Amino acid sequence: MNKETQLQKNFDKKGFNAGASSLKLICWYFTSVMFVRSGIIPFSSILVMILRMFGAKIGKDVRIKPGLYVHYPWKLTIGDHSWIAECRIENLAEVRIGSNACISQQAMLLTGNHDYKKTGFDLITKPIIIENGAWIGARAIVCPGITVKSHAVLTVAAVATKDLEPYGIYQGNPAVKVKDRIIS
Structure with missing residues (x-):
């Protein structure tokens, strides 16, 4: 047996629980x-109504654009007056998006990863929190376990590998703070 076959056989989901029955998973897949x-x-x-029917907690006056990908709506919370574009929310763990937040086109919120140091390529999941007033730019990526604090901005195509400070503007891969966000 070669190493590749051995890794495939040993894949370990570490007790991962989707949080729903097989029937609900199938229904969500086809509805989505x-x-x-x-x-x-x-x-x-x-779109908001459909997500709520599958367990998403969504506040008032939320705008959701067509083309959104949500892995598990029952693990998604969105506050009031937020705007969610055609992005990818790969929420194997909880994703909380605050009020007045914006997730732009083709952004990715990734709550899952793998431990590449283990032969079982163990699944690792960690929640993502996007606080009130934060903005995730187009094609930006938020990695597992990250908190984007109040009114922080992750600019176009940036990758958040660490928590973002309140009112900070971040760019690059990995994202670094380039200046403060001043709201007038």
Whole structure:
């Protein structure tokens, strides 16, 4: 047996629990593909309703654009007046997005990763918290376990590998603070 086969056999999900029955997972998959990800429904209010039907906790006046990918809506919380573009929320663990936050086009919120040092390539999941007023720019990536604090900005294509300070503007890979956010 070669190393590649051995790694595949030993993959360990470390007791991962999707948080829903197989039936709910299947129903969500097909509903998501047909209505949420496809872009066939252009109305935010209907997309919000579908996500809520599957357990997402969504505040008032939230705008959700067609083409959104949410892995598990029952592990998603969004505060009031937030705007979620056609992005990818790979929420194997909880994702909390505060009020007045923005997640831009093709951004990725990734709560799962693997321990590449283990032969079992063990699954690691950690929650993501996007606090009130934060903005995740287009094609930016937020890694597992990160907190984007109040009103912080992760600019276009930046990668957050560490928590972002309140009112900081971050860019690059890995993202570094470049200046303070001044709101007038």
